[in-house]
Amino acid sequence: MSLRSRSRRPGRALIASLVVASVALPLAGASGPSAVPAPVPPALAPLKAATPAALTERYADNRDGIRAAEHTAAGHGDLRRAAALRAMASPARQFLSFDGRDGGRTAEVFGDLSTAERIAVLVPGSDTGLDTYGRLRAGAAALHDELGARSAVIAWLGYRTPHTIGPDVLTPGRAEDAAPLLRSFVAELAALRPGARTSLVCHSYGSVVCGRAAAGDGVAGVAAIVLYGSPGAGADDVAALNTTATVWVGRATADWIDEVPHGHVRLPFADVGLGADPVSPEFGARPFDAGDGGHSDYLEPGSVPLRNIALIVAGRLPSEADGNA
Template sequence: MRRFTRGLTACALVLATVAGTAGWAAGDVQTAVTGPPPGTAAWTADRLFARPLPDPASATPEQVARFFAGLTAAQRTALAERHPLVVGGLDGAPPDLRYAANARALTAGRDHELARAADPEQPEGARREARARAATYDGLLTPGRRVLAFDPRGRGQVAEVYGDLRTARRVAVVVPGSDTDLASYDVAAGMARELRAEMTRRSPQDRPAVIVWVGYTTPVGVGWDAATGHLAEEGAPRLLRFLDGLAATTRPVAPPSVFCHSYGSVLCGAAAHRLTGRQASDLVVAASPGMRLEHAGQVPVGARSRLWATARNATDWISRIPPVELFGLGHGADPAAPGFGARVVASDRAEGHTGYFAPGTASLSNYAAIAVGAYGAVTCAHPIGDTTTKDCSHGLA
């Protein structure tokens, strides 16, 4: 009975903290975008080559990669022109082909939104929304941008590459948290750019590439979605498939390091049970409200010894979220707590909830060292496991 009472108290504390941190009413319940890319029905019905095309709903990224490897350049281009939304979002398709397909899809989307914005029959609110989305699409069409995934459904999803995946010897993926979508991923994109700049400074010979992956429906505000794991559970298979696609189409010297920020760490926790060493060499969480894991040992072999958490800075509001989970509310243990078992990297000079990737911070320096495999350069915030050493490379190969 006493344990049950403590649980109810903790649950009430979660509710009160969420409500007091940013306002429960600020949250908005989202319907997750799931399933294969838009346009899949037309793709599967196409008999351009007198044989079925790989089903985006069931074909693995490895099977997709083999399919495209068997086509001529002209055949690949023809498919990208006929089905840009499918090819652009198809994990396992060649990255350069996806860039071209997404540019085509974004151009069509921009033109469609501009037509809506100019339509006098549309309500003013709809016209204003169309103008904003057209401007977003136009920005993504800036020469030199590499859009690896684009999905206009819902609030929109996107993945963008900074660097060149064809030549990169080291690759990292940034998974952002709440309030991130097609129109509002500037902060997450900044994290990716700063990480790549620091990786390049530390190891220019690795020609690093960093991807900002907004491939799931994120919570809006701080409310029910942010306090529960349902959007993370819906997004986890999408992240795993995306990582499988990178494994099938890129050849870095090691699998990517995956950096999960805020609610993104909840998603990474949901994916961790199925994560393999082929998909990721390191899993790093920052500003985490919890991963819905009890301890680091729940991450499978291959990533277990390289699960990293970030010491919270004193001005990060996430520290006010209780480390509990009950009746589906809250996200459980703090991954940065000494008893969790992760390697906790120092974050000196980081400020606020999004400041861990800021230049000059210990956290960004540590992230870059992890991403290029320079584990001996990582500074830990407290001793590793049952040892007395703060050497973050202790026990790593």
């Protein structure tokens, strides 16, 4: 895989962004997944320890909240949302948090958090919500299977993701809102499992969320930040991320995100652009081989990027891009 640095005129990034925004803006007010009502989730006391008993109680509390959201969605006539929530309420599922409002917020655990020595927090990109949650769940399950015993993967849908076709995906605004939420979640996780090695695994626009979280007050206790399928990290280089974590980056050869213009333009009404290209040598991240798949293929079972991401989470060296070990 060639992680080439391509020069782009700033005007190209601005023009492309504004053209897409002008097409998408009329759709911004349309009703969608966020319009499905859900009850206010019950206030849960912070977890004091990641013991089996405490986790079992937390999972049961959130299961009750999911069932309440299912009943509300069914009463609203949204049978698709109700079916998705019914599946989430399975006794086999483990949710640290759940809020069915505004498209949905969740944190689902794969594996045994009480014994995990390696933890990956999976941060998704655009168009991820309760109605499309299956793809995030599948990726988290595949990563956990690859990691094996003594590991846990947390699918963190902790923010309102932007639409792929829409103005919000062109700016760091949603990431700015999500960053303190991710920092808080990671801090709570570090307090629960202080001896575990924790990594942020950030796909697509999720890379901007992770970058903003690191560049703000920092993300304490994180050993690695993995950016894959990334349009940017909301920063010019690794130094701007203000992190002691090792920053890794991978992009598949058939990923359309490679054609997205990079850069940042400050306008009177918005900041447009998501920062420098993370795979460029100037950015300063460590490259890993992300294979030849597309934008949604990184966590496919048996794939090159899945294997390498699991190696990074485990604290081992992946195969690097261009065949450099």
